[in-house]
Amino acid sequence: xxxxxxxxxxxxxxxxxxxxxxxxxxxxxxxxxxxxxxxxxxxxxxxxxxxxxxxxxxxxxxxxxxxxxxxxxxxxxxxxxxxxxxxxxxxxxxxxxxxxxxxxxxxxxxxxxxxxxxxxxxxxxxxxxxxxxxxxxxxxxxxxxxxxxxxxxxxxxxxxxxxxxxxxxxxxxxxxxxxxxxxxxxxxxxxxxxxxxxxxxxxxxxxxxxxxxxxxxxxxxxxxxxxxxxxxxxxx
Ligand code: C5P
Numbered sequence: 001x002x003x004x005x006x007x008x009x010x011x012x013x014x015x016x017x018x019x020x021x022x023x024x025x026x027x028x029x030x031x032x033x034x035x036x037x038x039x040x041x042x043x044x045x046x047x048x049x050x051x052x053x054x055x056x057x058x059x060x061x062x063x064x065x066x067x068x069x070x071x072x073x074x075x076x077x078x079x080x081x082x083x084x085x086x087x088x089x090x091x092x093x094x095x096x097x098x099x100x101x102x103x104x105x106x107x108x109x110x111x112x113x114x115x116x117x118x119x120x121x122x123x124x125x126x127x128x129x130x131x132x133x134x135x136x137x138x139x140x141x142x143x144x145x146x147x148x149x150x151x152x153x154x155x156x157x158x159x160x161x162x163x164x165x166x167x168x169x170x171x172x173x174x175x176x177x178x179x180x181x182x183x184x185x186x187x188x189x190x191x192x193x194x195x196x197x198x199x200x201x202x203x204x205x206x207x208x209x210x211x212x213x214x215x216x217x218x219x220x221x222x223x224x225x226x227x228x229x230x231x232x233x234x235x236x
Contacts, residue, residue: 003231009194009221010034010062011176012208013041019051024217025054031221034087036062036206040225048084055085062088062174062206066114068097075104082106088174090154092112092117093141098148111168112174115163118156118190126147135162142166156195158190164201176206180224183210194224195231 011032013021021041022112035054041047042065055061063086069073074091078101081089081212086109091101093113098104101111115138116125120212122133130137141162152172160173167173186209197205207224214220 002232004233006031006203006225007033007060008228010036010060010204010206011211011221012036012038012064012176012206014038014208014212015041017041017044018046020164021050024212025059028211028218028221030216031190031225032059032211034060034062034063034204036208038064041186051084051086055087060087061163062090062112063222064090066090066092068092071096071100074220076101077081078104078109079106082097082109086151088112093150093153095144095147095148098145098150102149102151107158112152112154113141113145113150115145116155118177131146139166146170150219152203156190157192157202160197172199172203174204174206175200175202176208178205178210178224178226180210180220194227197233198228198231220224 009032013035015021051061051063055225063081067077067093075164076095078089082105084170089111091097091105093115098113105111110186116134120134125134127135143166145153146167152174153163154174160175160231162171175197177188177191178197181184181193185191211217211220
């Protein structure tokens with residue numbers, strides 16, 4: 001089943017309070033169906049409870065908590081996240097962590113693995129004690145994620161084609177670093193337009209500042225969804 005263009009856009013609620021998040025969600029209305037909650041909002045007062053509120057209101061929720069701990073702790077955390085009604089939850093792509101998360105997921109929760117953080121380069125991996133560089137490590141972890149039965153990977157759109165060749169259509173690719181033509185890149189180094197990211201094989205696009213910081217967030221979201229729809233129509 002192809003995913004509807006509107007449901008392929010995930011808006012990152014990178015704001016400091018539930019009140020600010022709710023004001024944005026109200027403003028975006030039916031233009032957006034999927035929201036990402038990361039550390040900033042999750043660890044604010046009532047931030048995690050807000051994930052439940054959003055899910056109960058019919059929105060899909062992506063908890064970007066990048067879990068990594070001993071298997072039992074990951075498993076119990078994943079069970080709690082399942083009960084919040086989240087659709088996606090991120091973990092770091094270590095085999096033990098991925099196995100624990102996949103075995104513990106309940107309800108409709110899907111596990112997404114972060115192969116190598118995009119802020120890491122080869123030197124950072126070496127400093128952390130790894131013998132391989134970013135490309136080889138990301139490829140190895142993608143293979144492990146596939147074998148373990150992880151539902152999807154977080155990756156930059158630039159990595160999507162090579163990861164797709166490893167994981168086939170079995171796994172979802174979820175890509176941040178999206179900038180509509182003309183938008184500020186901010187601290188993102190490798191950005192792609194929504195259409196280019198979809199063409200590169202992304203299933204879902206995560207967009208923060210180009211929507212959250214727009215003068216008219218609803219119009220910004222609608223423009224991105226329209227761009228996704230045009231790209232989908234080309235392929236169909
Ligand atoms: O504002 P912007 O569109 O750059 O936000 C992208 C979102 O995706 C942020 O919430 C950021 O934390 C997240 N993200 C990212 N790069 C990754 C993983 C997550 O930008 N590799």
